[in-house]
Amino acid sequence: MFVIVNNLVHPLPEPRTLAALLLSLSPAAPFAVARNSEVIPRGTYEQCHIESGDRIDIVHPAAGG
Amino acid sequence: MDKRGGEDQLILYGQSFPSRLLLGTARYDSPSLLADAIRAAAPAMLTLSVRRQVSGSNHSGQSFWNFVRETGRAILPNTAGCFTASGAITTACIARELFETNLIKLEVIGDEVNLQPDPYGLVEAAAELVRRGFQVLPHCTEDWVLCRRLMDAGCEVLMPWAAPIGTGQGPRNPRALRELRERAPEVPLIVDAGLGLPSHACQVMEWGFDGVLLNTAVSRALDPVHMAGAFANAVRAGRSAFLAGPMIAQDTAAPSTPELGRPFTT
Numbered sequence: 001m002f003v004i005v006n007n008l009v010h011p012l013p014e015p016r017t018l019a020a021l022l023l024s025l026s027p028a029a030p031f032a033v034a035r036n037s038e039v040i041p042r043g044t045y046e047q048c049h050i051e052s053g054d055r056i057d058i059v060h061p062a063a064g065g
Numbered sequence: 066m067d068k069r070g071g072e073d074q075l076i077l078y079g080q081s082f083p084s085r086l087l088l089g090t091a092r093y094d095s096p097s098l099l100a101d102a103i104r105a106a107a108p109a110m111l112t113l114s115v116r117r118q119v120s121g122s123n124h125s126g127q128s129f130w131n132f133v134r135e136t137g138r139a140i141l142p143n144t145a146g147c148f149t150a151s152g153a154i155t156t157a158c159i160a161r162e163l164f165e166t167n168l169i170k171l172e173v174i175g176d177e178v179n180l181q182p183d184p185y186g187l188v189e190a191a192a193e194l195v196r197r198g199f200q201v202l203p204h205c206t207e208d209w210v211l212c213r214r215l216m217d218a219g220c221e222v223l224m225p226w227a228a229p230i231g232t233g234q235g236p237r238n239p240r241a242l243r244e245l246r247e248r249a250p251e252v253p254l255i256v257d258a259g260l261g262l263p264s265h266a267c268q269v270m271e272w273g274f275d276g277v278l279l280n281t282a283v284s285r286a287l288d289p290v291h292m293a294g295a296f297a298n299a300v301r302a303g304r305s306a307f308l309a310g311p312m313i314a315q316d317t318a319a320p321s322t323p324e325l326g327r328p329f330t331t
Contacts, residue, residue: 006117027118028127032163037151039158057117059159061130063099064114064143065089065230065258065280 001052018048018056027058034059073308075109075276077222077253078168078200080139082109085270086300087141087255088293089280096132098289103136106293110139112170112278114146115160141202143170148183150190157194169194170224170257170278171203179229184211188218195219204257207241209248216252223249224257224278227269231281233261236269246273263292263299270303271311 001012003021013020018033018040033040034057040048050056074081088108093099103111111133133140142160147153150173157169173190175183182205191201195218203215207225215223225245228234236242237259246254256269257278266277279296286292 030127030130030163031118032115032159034155034159037155039155039162041162057159059115059163060118060127061133061163062114062116063089063091063093063129064112064145065091 003050003052003054003056005056006058012050012052016050017046018050019045021050021056022058025058028060031058031060033057073304075253077202082139084109084297084300085276085304086266086297087112087257087276087278088283089278090133091280092284093289096129099284100132100136101290102283102293103138105290106279106283106297108138108297109276110141110168111136112141112143112280113164114143115156115163139168140164140166141168141170142166143204144172144190145170146174147172148174148186150186150193153186153190154193154197157190157199158197161199167198167200169199169201171201180231181229182206182226184208184214187211188214191215191220192218202255207238207245209241209245212245212249216249222253222255224255226258227256227265228259230258232259233282234259235261235265239272242269242274243272263295266296267299267303267306270300271306273307276300 002009003012013024022045036055074083075085084107086106086108087110088106089112090099142164144153144156147156153171153173160169171191173183173186174180187203187205191203194201201220202222202224203220204224205211205215212223227236253275255276255278256274260266260277260279261282269277277300283289283293283296
């Protein structure tokens, strides 16, 4: 049972929520998250259930032109 | 607003900006160099991107963001690197979540060699993003039909290139750029990409473009800070010249010194 986070395999957390996954990963703020290419609004991570095989993208501000 | 008065501002989607220069934040040798360049350019906005965190640099994004916020400049996120409309739409959505702004510099690239915008993907993505409440600034070519389609899709600002991204060639197709300016007189037009010299920026501002967006021309200069200042001066000079109403070029010479009363004529 796993999820793909930024193209890397991670074990599925318990409970199976985005909030639990983020708690285990502790990404540096600020960040935004998409599950299977759908953006998950801040404040709904607890309600966002994740399943095995889900693709999670966590992005940060970066330089750009 | 009287543009010849003291209130000449760049207005994009209802927001006023005292500067007509937008500055990219990429390809600087160090954050301090970027900071100094921002101070020298005093830009209206800074462009940023969204990226996955690089392994082993857990706080680099955080420190970069803190630094950008401290500049107090407005943020214009981009969808750089997207080759499909769907990818650009998803990137725009996550950028809005991250930066808390509806503004988006929309890039949908259609060719890996010259990084030319994909006109079909661009219009498709623009229409969808406008429908979702975004304020879209599309990076496009100077092609009139494409620009018209983008306006029809709801884009209130267009950002035609002068030349391909990062080339610094200056305006490749001056005739088409000027025709675009003439045919869309009420639409804010920002020349985005391909400028390499302050004279390029001054030139397009003299033609009546509303602003320029720069990155590589500043960041890859030998002295980015001085170049940022030079571009800022060039943009102001070009804008002032446009507002002053340049003379019409003539085919024949005309003496500027009065003929009447000239002595020793024979």
